[in-house]
Amino acid sequence: LEKLEADARHGTEKLEEINSKWALVGDVKIPQELWELLEQQREECEQLLAGKNRLIRELQEELKARDAQYEQTLREQAAATQVLLERMEEQTRNMLRSYRHHLRRIEKTFEEERREMLASNRERWNEAMRAHNEQELEFLRKQMDKALDFEQQLNELQDESVEIHDSLKSQLEQDVE
Incomplete structure (x- = not known):
């Protein structure tokens, strides 16, 4: 932008200089001088155009360089993106x-x-089953003890009853005799 602005200022100054010399063309009466003036104007215009063309080439080269730099940056970013991925x-x-x-x-x-x-649950279950089995065994022992007690009492009663019966029978037989 600075180059363009500087060239625009220089070009405007040069153009004003060239345009100011056109006013002198009307005053010149000798064809040789007119030819020299026209040739001088043409050279100045060519110099101005050459300067513009030089600036265009510089800017195009800079644009190509920037494009190459941009492409390189894009490749680097693509590579960095690939690495990141x-x-x-x-x-x-x-x-x-x-x-x-x-x-x-x-x-x-x-x-x-x-x-x-x-x-743990199996152990608790086994403990509970052992306790239950022990309670059942204890209950069965008590029941067996009771049954044995009842049987003993029954045997004692039966023995007593037999004795009473025998004694009564003896008594009755004695009474009968």
């Missing part, structure tokens, strides 16, 4: 691997706790 994918794979590992550890812990809980 690869790193993101690697991080994603690492995170998934880590999550799977943590999930396996959680599942393993859960299974261990489950086994421990099952073993």
Whole structure:
């Protein structure tokens, strides 16, 4: 922009200078002088055009350089983006691997706790069953003891009854005699 503005100022000054000399053309009467003036005007115009063309070439070269720099920057950004994507994918794979590992550890812990809980519950169940069996055995012993007591009482009553019967029979036989 600075180059363009400087060239525009210079071009405007040069154009004003060239245009101011056109006013002199009307005063010149000798064809040789007119020819020299016209030739001088043409040279100045060519110099002005050459300067403009030089500026155009410089700007085009700078534009090409900037385009090449832009393309290089785009390639670098594409490469950086590719590297970033690869790193993101690697991080994603690492995170998934880590999550799977943590999930396996959680599942393993859960299974261990489950086994421990099952073993504990099984032990409590076995203890409860032993206690229940012991209570049943105790109840059966008591029932058997009662049955034995009743049988003994029954035997004693029967013996007593036999004795009473024998004694009554003896008594009755004695009475009958």
